[in-house]
Each structure stands twice: as C-alpha cells, then as structure tokens.
Amino acid sequence: GGIFGHVETYFATTETNGRGMLHVHGLMFFEGNLNSAELREQLMSDTHLQSTLITFVESLVKNEVDETLTMPVTAEAALGLPHMRISQTDDPDQFREELYRLSNLVAISRNMHTHNATCYKYNRGKDGKCRFNAPWQLNPESTINEDGILHLKRLHPMINNWNPFIAATMKCNHDISFIPTNSKFLALMYYITDYATK
Structure with a gap:
C-alpha cells in the first residue's frame, strides 16, 4: 500500500530550476492499471467503476482549499510550516x-497560483494569457463524460492540484494529476524525458 495505494512501477527525474532549486518530475503506474482505451470503454458502461475511480482520484488529487483556516498566507508566515507537524496519535x-x-x-x-513572469515566458507579445491556463474553470463535481473521460471537481480557480499527504509531509509546492488519456500521457512523457535528457 502506501499513500497512493499499490504502485506497480514509477519513473522520476530530478532537475534544478533557474534558481538552483531541486524538483522532481515523475509518473506512477498503479497495479492492475488498464490502458486508457480499456479504462474509457469500461467507464462508459460501468457506473460502479465510475464511482470507484472518482472516489480514488478525489482522495489523491485536491484542487480546493479551506480558506477559513487561520494563518496569514505570506512567505514569512509560511516559514513556520516546516515546524508544524501532525501529532503522534492513535x-x-x-x-x-x-x-x-x-x-x-x-x-x-x-500551491496557490500567482501570476508572474514564468506564466508568460513563451507568450511575449502574444495573447498575454497565463501559459498554465490559470485561473482554471470551476467544476462543482467530478464527472465522467460520454467519452469515458474523468473531469475532476474543482472548487478553487487558482489552486494547483495537490495531495494532502505530500503537503503535510514535504510542506512544499507540488502538482499532481490523474492522466486519463493517451495524448496527455504522451505529452507528459515527452516533457519528462526532455528534462531527463537535457
């Protein structure tokens, strides 16, 4: 098991950004994973599988936050986060x-997205839109469309996808996604291998 369930295999590569900060790009494949065509085909006819997949992905990928929690959201206040921890409780x-x-x-x-120069790195003189497409369109509930594609619930327009266990243990910015189609998978594989072979 583990926080992601039963992972059959994974691939990851580490790199530094322009400021020398290490970060990881990776893919995980779950045990018993179906290829995307088989998954979509089964999702179109199996409502139990739809419900199970939605529950599983929603447990791993969040794109909402509880902004009623009290803590100033400033860089200075965030410095205290490494010292916060979950108590050892039964x-x-x-x-x-x-x-x-x-x-x-x-x-x-x-994980709150704020627009900066990186958002427009490849858009100079073009449409002036954020290359990450933020703010993201809200979606009140997770659904599976007629093509068998999962559209995850999104309740906040500016929060990057995040995982509760990674957030609580690593206390850092991260992005996590469910990759439901071959085209998204291939685009991500290209992106990751491009970094790995720099």
Missing part, C-alpha cells in the same frame, strides 16, 4: 483532522 479522527488542517495550510501557502 485516534484516527484526530489524525484526519490534523492532516486536513496542516495539508490545507500548506496548500494555501505553497
């Missing part, structure tokens, strides 16, 4: 509550 309800609070605070301070 009470599962207390653990879930602390995980929820800490992971949301991290996501608010680390």
Whole structure:
C-alpha cells in the first residue's frame, strides 16, 4: 500500500530550476492499471467503476482549499510550516483532522497560483494569457463524460492540484494529476524525458 495505494512501477527525474532549486518530475503506474482505451470503454458502461475511480482520484488529487483556516498566507508566515507537524496519535479522527488542517495550510501557502513572469515566458507579445491556463474553470463535481473521460471537481480557480499527504509531509509546492488519456500521457512523457535528457 502506501499513500497512493499499490504502485506497480514509477519513473522520476530530478532537475534544478533557474534558481538552483531541486524538483522532481515523475509518473506512477498503479497495479492492475488498464490502458486508457480499456479504462474509457469500461467507464462508459460501468457506473460502479465510475464511482470507484472518482472516489480514488478525489482522495489523491485536491484542487480546493479551506480558506477559513487561520494563518496569514505570506512567505514569512509560511516559514513556520516546516515546524508544524501532525501529532503522534492513535485516534484516527484526530489524525484526519490534523492532516486536513496542516495539508490545507500548506496548500494555501505553497500551491496557490500567482501570476508572474514564468506564466508568460513563451507568450511575449502574444495573447498575454497565463501559459498554465490559470485561473482554471470551476467544476462543482467530478464527472465522467460520454467519452469515458474523468473531469475532476474543482472548487478553487487558482489552486494547483495537490495531495494532502505530500503537503503535510514535504510542506512544499507540488502538482499532481490523474492522466486519463493517451495524448496527455504522451505529452507528459515527452516533457519528462526532455528534462531527463537535457
């Protein structure tokens, strides 16, 4: 098991950005994973599989935050995040509550998209839109369309996809996605291998 369930294999590469900060690009493949065509075909006819997939992906990928939590969202306040931790408790309800609070605070301070020069790096003189497409379109609930493609619930227009366990343990900016189509998978593989072979 683990936070992602049963992972059959993974691929990751580490690189530095322009400021020398290390970061990882990676892919995980789950045990029993269907190829995207088989998955889409089954999703179009199996409502139980639809519900199971939505529940699974929503448990791993969040794109909403609880902004009622009290902590100033400034770089200075975020410096205190590395010292925050979940208490060692045998009470599962207390653990879930602390995980929820800490992971949301991290996501608010680390995963909130703000436009900067990187957003327009390849758009100079063009349409002036963010290359990451933020703000993202809201979606009140996760759905699977008539083509068997999952469209994940999104309740905040400016939060990058995040995972509660990564947020609470690593306390850093991260992005996590479910890749439901061959075209998205191939684009991501190209992106990652391009970095790996720089």
